[in-house]
Amino acid sequence: MTEPLAPPPRKDPRRRTRVPTLPPAARSRAALGLTAAAAEGRFALQVCAECGAVAWPPRDACAGCLSVQLVWRELPPGGEVLAETAIHASPDPYFRERLPWRVGTVRLDAGPSVIAHLHGDVARGARVRMAARLDRAGQGVLIALPEKDTPHMEDDPALRALTCHPRHRRVLLVDGRDAAAPAMARALRAAGAAAVWAGEAEGWRGNPARAALAEAGAAVVPLDITDSDSVARLAGEYGGRIDIVVFNARHLRPGGVMAGNGIYTREAFDVHALGLMRLARALGPAMAARAADGVNAAAAWVNILSVWALIPDPAFGAFAAAQAAALSVARSLRGDFRASGIRVMNLFAGPIDDEWHQPLPPPKLAAEALARELVRGLAEGAEEVWCGDVARDIRERWARDPKVLEREMTGGGR
Amino acid sequence: MRRPAPYDGVVLTAPVTVPYRRYSTQSAHWWIARALRGALAAAGLAPGQIDGLCLSSFTLHPDSAVGLTQHLGLSPRWLDHIPMGGASGVVALRRAARAVQAHDADIVAVVAGDTNHIDSFRNLLSSFSRFAQDAVYPYGYGGPNAVFALLTDRYMAEYGATREDFGRICIAQRQNALRYPHALMKTPLTMEAYLSARPIATPLGLFDCVMPCAGAEAFLVMREDEAARRGLRAARILATIERHNAHAADPIQLRGGWSVDAPRLWEAAGCAPGDMDLVQTYDDYPVISMMQIEDLGFCAKGEGPAFLRGRDLTVTGDFPHNTCGGQLSAGQAGAAGGHLGLVEAIRQxxxxxxxxQVPGARRALVSGFGMVNYDRGVCSAAAVLEGMA
Known part of the structure; x- marks a missing residue:
C-alpha cells in the first residue's frame, strides 16, 4: 500500500535549498526511441519488421535475424516480476540521495526481460503493467506499475520521481481570462494542487470568469505577460513559490497572412512568443533552483498550444505563425531547463469550443476535456500531450508525411 | 563438431602476482610492467626473449596492447588483447597456447593489470557497455551489484538457497585469504558478521561484493621442452572451453555457458569433476561461484547449496576452492581479477x-566469467590443468 503523500512543512528560509541532480542521462541514439515514446506516455519497444522479434535493450540490428529494420511499436504492457532488489549503495549522486532504490527484472508478455523501476506496490512474482516515463534527466525509462490501480499509487516515490503530479504543488495559470481557466483550476485543485493562482491583465476591465475561478479555488493575481513590469512584479511576489506554470495565454483572431494591417499579428507574437519568453526569463531561474526542493519541488512548465503550431490552418495564418514561434521557444526552454529536471510539457489542442472558433465545424474541444488532459499529462510526466480528436489526427498525419499534410491543409485536399 | 586438438607440448609457468592495493596513483602501464618483469625474472628471461604478448586491461585507455609494446620496448611477433574481463584469463590461455603450439610464437607472456584511482571504478562503469548505459544504469545505478542482486534473488527463489549458503563460500574464502600474503582482506569473517553486514543491494550484503583494487597478474606460455631446458616447473593444459552469450532466451541468468560445453571439457580432459584437487571459480559474487560449480558438473542444477553444505571449501578441506581467497577476499583488480584464479592454480x-598450498595438488579446474553487458554475464570459459610430476 502506498502511503498518502503528506503535505510539505512550511519552508524554512534558513535551510539550504538542495541543488537538483539528475539520473544518468547518456543514451545511444537507438535508445532515444524509448524517450520519444515516453514523452507521449506510450509503452513502445523496438520490433523487427522482418521477423517480428521484440528487442530490448534498444539496438541497431535484430538478434533474431540480423535485420536492421527495427521499428518502435506499442506493445501489450503486461509482465511478471522475476526478481527484485533494493539498491542501498550507488556512486551516482542522484540515486545516492534516494536510497534505497528498488528495481526488478520483469519478463514482458511481449518477450524480452527488462530491468525496470519498481512501484512500491509490486514485488517479485507480481503481475505488472509496464509504463514508459521520462525521468528527471528527460530520458525514457521503464517502470513496473501494479496491474490494477492501488490507492494513492501516484504518491509512490519511485513513480512521483518520474511525473509532475500536481498534488501539494502550487500552480500559476497564466491567463485567468481564458474561457478554459476555471475548468483547469478546478481539475488541478481536485488533483491536490495546494494553490492555483490565475493571472489577470488589466483587472479594471472586469473578468466574467472571476466568480467561476473563485468557486474553483483559484486566487486571481495581477499579471500582464505583454508588460515586463507586471511580469517582474508577479515574479517578485510569487516566483519562489510557483511549482508548475501553465502558459494558457491565447490571442486568437481569425485571418490569413495577407489579411488585415498586421496589428493583430504583432499582438499575437507579443503574447505567444515574446510573452512566453518574458515569463520564462522572470520565473525560469527560480524554478530551476527549486527543482529538488522536497515534496513541492518545482516540476513543470506547461504550454497550451494550438496544434496549428505544427502546421497552419491558413484561415488562421497569423495566429498559427505566432503559435509556431511559441513552440520553438518551448523547445529551447527544454534545453534551458534540462540541467534542473524541470519538465516542459506541450499540450497541443485542436480548436476549442469557444467564441473565437465559433464558425468552425465540430469536433471542438470542451474546456473540461482540456483540463482533464492537462492533469493527466502532469500525472504522467509527459512532454507532448495531444488533446482532442483534431490534435491527434493532425499529429498522426504530421508524423506520416508533413508535406502531404501541408497540401491537404492549404486547400482542396480536405 | 570435431573435438579440438589437445594442447600437447605446451605448458604454463612463471606465475606472478603483483601485490594488490586498494587505490593506486600509478597507471595500468605501471602495474603491467611490474607483472611482466616479475614473470620474466621468475623464468630468467630478458624482455627481448619473449616473442608473444597477450594483454588484458580495462584502465589502459587510451592505449591498447599495441601502445604497450612501444611503451615497454617489446617487439613481439604475436600480439593479442583480450577485453573479456573475468573470462580473459582462460581465454588468453587458450589463445596463447595455440600460438605457441602453432609456432607463431615461442614464449608468450600473458599479462593482466589494472589500476584503481579514487574515481576510476565510477568512470569504468559509466563507459562499460552500451546496453548497460541504456538499460541498466538509469535504474538506480547500482552497477554490477544490482544486476547480481537480481540474479541472486531469483536463484534463491528458484532453488531455495539461503544467505547462509552464500555466506559459507565467502567465509571459507576469507579463511584462505588469511593464508595468502597478497590478500587485501585480513580479518576473519564470521557467519554473524556476514549476515549482519550492511546491505548493498538486497539480498546482497557487503561481503557478497568484491572490492575494486589495483593489481596485476602474469604467467608465461611456452613449449614443454623450453620450460624443461630452463628448469622451470610447469603445468599442462588438459582441456579448455569458451562460450559467449549462451542461453540468450533464458529470461534471467540461472546458468552460464559452461553448461553447454562442460561435457566436452571433461571428455577432452579425460577426467571428471571428482578428480580435481582444487577448483578456482570466478567469484565476483558467490552466486556465480555456485552456478559454476553446478554448470561445470560438480552437482546438478539447483543442488549447489546442498553440495557445498556438505563440504569444506578451505585450503585444508575436502573441496579446496579459490585457495588464495578469490576476488571476494583478495580484491578485484579489474581484468587481473580474471587471471587471479588461473595464476593461483599454476602456483598450486x-x-x-x-x-x-593444497598438499599434493595435481589437477585443477579454473573457470572464468565475464562482462555484464546488460542483465547477465556474457563470457564463460574454463580450463582443466595438470601439474607435471
Missing part, C-alpha cells in the same frame, strides 16, 4: 603456492 600445480 607447480608446488609454488606457499602458505595456500
Amino acid at each position: 600445480l607447480t608446488a609454488a603456492a606457499g602458505p595456500t
